[in-house]
Amino acid sequence: MLANLKTPAQRRTAIFYGLIMLGFYFVPVFSDNFYLLSVFTTAYFYIIFATSWDVFAGYSHLMNFGHALFIGLAGYLTAFVDLHLGLPPLLVLPMCAVLCGLLGMFIGYLTLRMQGPYFAIITMAFAAVAYESAIMFSEYTGGEEGIPGIHPLTDSLIGDYYFVLVIMSLIFLFLLWFTRGRWGLVLKAISQNEDSVLASGINTAWVKIRAYSISGALCGIGGSVYAYSLTHVGPTSMEQVLSTTILIMAMVGGMGTITGPFLGALILVLFNELSRDMEEYRLLIYTVMVVVIIFFAPRGIVSWGQPIARAFKLGGKRGQAGS
Amino acid sequence: MELIQEIIIFGTIKGCVYALIATGFTLIFAVAGILNLAHGTFYMLGAYFTYTLFYVLGIPLPPAILLAAVLVGALGMLLDRVFLKPMRSSHTYVLVLTVAIAFAAQEIILLTYGSQGMNIPNLVEGSVSLNGVVVSWHQLLIVAITAVVLVMLWLVLTRTRYGVATLAVSMDEDGARLVGIETEKVFNLSMFASAFLAAVAGALISPIMSMTPEMWNMPLMKAFVVVVVGGIGSLTGSIMAAFFLGWLETFTGFVISPKLTEVVSLVLLTVFLVFRPSGILGRRLH
Amino acid sequence: MTQARDYLVVDELTKHFGGLAAVEKLSFSLDRGQILGLIGPNGAGKTTVFNLITGFLPATSGRVTFRGESLLGKKPHQIVNQGLARTFQLVKPFPELSLFDNIRVACYGPRFMSQGLDEQAARHRILEVAEQVGLPKDLDQPASALGHGDLRLLDIARALMVQPELLLLDEPLSGLSSIETQAIVKLISALNQEGITLLIIEHKLRELMKVADRIVAIDFGEKLAAGTPQEVVNHPAVVEAYLGTKDSYASA
Numbered sequence: 084m085l086a087n088l089k090t091p092a093q094r095r096t097a098i099f100y101g102l103i104m105l106g107f108y109f110v111p112v113f114s115d116n117f118y119l120l121s122v123f124t125t126a127y128f129y130i131i132f133a134t135s136w137d138v139f140a141g142y143s144h145l146m147n148f149g150h151a152l153f154i155g156l157a158g159y160l161t162a163f164v165d166l167h168l169g170l171p172p173l174l175v176l177p178m179c180a181v182l183c184g185l186l187g188m189f190i191g192y193l194t195l196r197m198q199g200p201y202f203a204i205i206t207m208a209f210a211a212v213a214y215e216s217a218i219m220f221s222e223y224t225g226g227e228e229g230i231p232g233i234h235p236l237t238d239s240l241i242g243d244y245y246f247v248l249v250i251m252s253l254i255f256l257f258l259l260w261f262t263r264g265r266w267g268l269v270l271k272a273i274s275q276n277e278d279s280v281l282a283s284g285i286n287t288a289w290v291k292i293r294a295y296s297i298s299g300a301l302c303g304i305g306g307s308v309y310a311y312s313l314t315h316v317g318p319t320s321m322e323q324v325l326s327t328t329i330l331i332m333a334m335v336g337g338m339g340t341i342t343g344p345f346l347g348a349l350i351l352v353l354f355n356e357l358s359r360d361m362e363e364y365r366l367l368i369y370t371v372m373v374v375v376i377i378f379f380a381p382r383g384i385v386s387w388g389q390p391i392a393r394a395f396k397l398g399g400k401r402g403q404a405g406s
Numbered sequence: 407m408e409l410i411q412e413i414i415i416f417g418t419i420k421g422c423v424y425a426l427i428a429t430g431f432t433l434i435f436a437v438a439g440i441l442n443l444a445h446g447t448f449y450m451l452g453a454y455f456t457y458t459l460f461y462v463l464g465i466p467l468p469p470a471i472l473l474a475a476v477l478v479g480a481l482g483m484l485l486d487r488v489f490l491k492p493m494r495s496s497h498t499y500v501l502v503l504t505v506a507i508a509f510a511a512q513e514i515i516l517l518t519y520g521s522q523g524m525n526i527p528n529l530v531e532g533s534v535s536l537n538g539v540v541v542s543w544h545q546l547l548i549v550a551i552t553a554v555v556l557v558m559l560w561l562v563l564t565r566t567r568y569g570v571a572t573l574a575v576s577m578d579e580d581g582a583r584l585v586g587i588e589t590e591k592v593f594n595l596s597m598f599a600s601a602f603l604a605a606v607a608g609a610l611i612s613p614i615m616s617m618t619p620e621m622w623n624m625p626l627m628k629a630f631v632v633v634v635v636g637g638i639g640s641l642t643g644s645i646m647a648a649f650f651l652g653w654l655e656t657f658t659g660f661v662i663s664p665k666l667t668e669v670v671s672l673v674l675l676t677v678f679l680v681f682r683p684s685g686i687l688g689r690r691l692h
Numbered sequence: 693m694t695q696a697r698d699y700l701v702v703d704e705l706t707k708h709f710g711g712l713a714a715v716e717k718l719s720f721s722l723d724r725g726q727i728l729g730l731i732g733p734n735g736a737g738k739t740t741v742f743n744l745i746t747g748f749l750p751a752t753s754g755r756v757t758f759r760g761e762s763l764l765g766k767k768p769h770q771i772v773n774q775g776l777a778r779t780f781q782l783v784k785p786f787p788e789l790s791l792f793d794n795i796r797v798a799c800y801g802p803r804f805m806s807q808g809l810d811e812q813a814a815r816h817r818i819l820e821v822a823e824q825v826g827l828p829k830d831l832d833q834p835a836s837a838l839g840h841g842d843l844r845l846l847d848i849a850r851a852l853m854v855q856p857e858l859l860l861l862d863e864p865l866s867g868l869s870s871i872e873t874q875a876i877v878k879l880i881s882a883l884n885q886e887g888i889t890l891l892i893i894e895h896k897l898r899e900l901m902k903v904a905d906r907i908v909a910i911d912f913g914e915k916l917a918a919g920t921p922q923e924v925v926n927h928p929a930v931v932e933a934y935l936g937t938k939d940s941y942a943s944a
Contacts, residue, residue: 146501193680199497200441204630205679212672265800272797275786284772284801284854327505334502370510381499
């Protein structure tokens with residue numbers, strides 16, 4: 084993958100995100116404040132959710148409004164397996180990945196022929212059905228309360244922090260690798276003109292299904308770790324607000340880039356926490372800010388990267404089309 | 407026997423509210439290709455504006471509802487002109503922008519009115535017995551008002567210049583432009599109508615169901631179900647599907663279990679999306 | 693010789709849309725190495741024939757075989773991988789991708805990948821095709837920056853990447869200036885020299901006649917005439933289809 088870093092712009096990007104990630108690893112060195120660590124941990128979760136959303140929806144432009152389905156599903160599976168079978172996380176995470184990956188394939192197959200609006204609606208519907216089912220089948224799912232008492236990942240706060248960070252790092256790197264290769268390009272091409280991709284001999288159905296499957300699987304891993312971290316799972320792990328929030332984070336950051344959702348999730352989670360003193364106006368400012376960003380920067384925050392770099396004369400020629 | 411009557415009557419009432427919500431939603435989708443996720447917000451604002459006009463400004467209820475609906479309609483036009491116009495071509499951004507606006511509106515309402523559920527009084531107090539089934543006057547009025555509004559909508563669409571222009575745009579935007587129709591105006595007015603209809607529904611339901619800042623979620627989900635089942639872009643289909651859903655939910659609630667009423671709509675939606683995406687009547691606005 | 697003559701065989705191809713017969717029992721065949729022109733007035737069904745052959749539309753009945761293998765019922769990408777490629781009546785670029793990436797997409801189809809080229813060699817091939825076709829030098833610019841003529845070249849470039857044996861071009865000259873038209877006519881000849889068989893839909897008859905070996909004319913989905921360009925163009929049925937009979941002229 085390092086061979087892909089041909090242009091100054093790409094090298095700049097790699098250094099930028101590399102430094103941020105490095106910073107994450109050093110946070111506990113400078114502080115063991117519980118609150119601080121948990122804020123970052125929350126950010127890491129949302130990074131996982133938003134980037135996994137992006138690999139399918141951001142590239143294909145099929146707006147997935149029900150991504151939290153995978154979070155909740157993985158969470159409930161984790162709860163069952165942990166509480167009834169006592170399997171360790173290293174076994175549970177792959178199980179969730181597989182389950183969610185298969186579900187992603189299934190949904191991808193069902194929705195193959197659907198255009199944008201229909202697709203958005205059905206992803207919402209699936210997530211909503213799961214949500215309602217979780218509440219309805221309360222003997223198994225604990226109803227509205229959910230299932231508490233999932234065993235924690237490690238026995239220390241710092242241990243948990245690094246566990247989540249490592250998982251997030253792996254997922255982020257994987258997604259960068261995956262999308263910088265052929266599939267990112269083909270997915271983008273599909274979103275711009277599917278007929279031409281077909282006319283090049285590529286089975287677009289397969290490409291979409293595979294991307295959706297990966298999107299689900301990775302989100303499932305995140306969802307499982309999320310459940311462990313909260314030691315609890317409930318319908319709120321699948322609620323519409325969560326799905327929409329993830330989507331908004333990815334859009335604010337810049338969809339179809341993987342790095343965009345990374346930034347979007349990070350910034351919005353930090354903003355959310357830092358503005359706690361604003362109390363009642365917090366959510367209002369948050370949502371207004373989101374509207375403003377989407378309106379003025381439809382390509383997301385990452386699209387400001389080049390103008391900012393140019394302003395600071397950080398080198399690199401003017402933007403590459405489609406990089 | 408009484409059960410069937412109850413189901414028919416209450417299903418019809420529910421269907422009326424759904425019909426108002428769905429026709430507005432379908433209208434703007436058919437005309438502008440926009441899936442307006444802020445549609446539920448109009449419903450919510452119809453309720454809250456009516457509340458303020460009635461309780462704070464002391465305006466009697468019937469004109470309050472009308473005025474509220476007009477205000478919401480105007481707000482819808484504003485939304486369209488400011489936020490949606492530059493982005494109309496990209497479905498993606500419209501979806502995200504409208505949902506972000508919906509959340510922002512929820513927050514504003516929450517800050518202004520608080521999270522407690524509130525009600526407005528019935529248009530007319532009292533109830534009447536229809537063949538043994540007790541129905542409130544207000545509920546009957548819902549049916550009557552819905553009928554009037556839908557008929558008026560039909561008249562506007564088929565008899566006025568705006569209406570015919572709207573139909574033209576919904577069939578072929580470029581073609582309509584070619585014959586000189588000002589599509590911008592049609593979009594604006596359709597947005598007004600769409601928001602107006604939703605607001606009326608929200609106001610009418612508020613004596614029965616308390617208004618809360620989260621109330622915009624429900625109409626949106628129902629609108630989805632109705633437009634998919636009825637055929638996205640088909641007004642007649644939406645109306646038919648709205649009543650079908652109303653009856654189906656009422657039936658489920660009475661006969662099977664009240665807990666399942668919410669799931670019914672979702673299952674219906676999923677089934678239709680997977681097996682018959684074009685709905686009952688397919689794609690054109692008619 | 694059966695092999696050359698049966699290169700592409702269309703036999704009683706039929707497509708009904710509800711009550712409308714878009715293509716009705718159409719039969720023609722293509723020799724290897726030939727250039728066959730498909731002409732007809734607007735709405736004759738020409739693009740529909742292309743869509744049927746290339747799998748973008750399912751046929752109602754009939755047979756289409758390419759080198760003996762049936763094409764009907766297959767998906768578009770499968771047909772491409774058998775050695776057919778096509779362009780479309782309306783250009784279909786990837787507007788936000790660079791020209792280079794526009795062509796590069798085709799590298800990820802099985803047919804190209806089966807050559808086993810490494811990244812360097814693939815890049816070389818892309819540049820080669822871009823030059824052969826005559827695209828602008830700056831391949832980093834987005835496709836949205838291109839004019840109509842260059843976009844047609846881009847579509848052809850992408851089609852060439854899959855190493856087609858049979859290339860179907862749908863109105864490749866439409867909307868082009870005379871200079872651009874000549875460029876593509878030259879390109880078509882050059883491709884044919886290299887051994888590519890071509891089936892071309894085109895309205896610019898004069899240009900088409902310069903390159904076509906044979907022509908098939910259709911209207912209302914049915915074959916009107918087939919033969920050499922001279923024969924077909926002068927065939928009374930074809931003249932009538934394009935211009936109408938003297939009577940209909942009089943009453944118009």
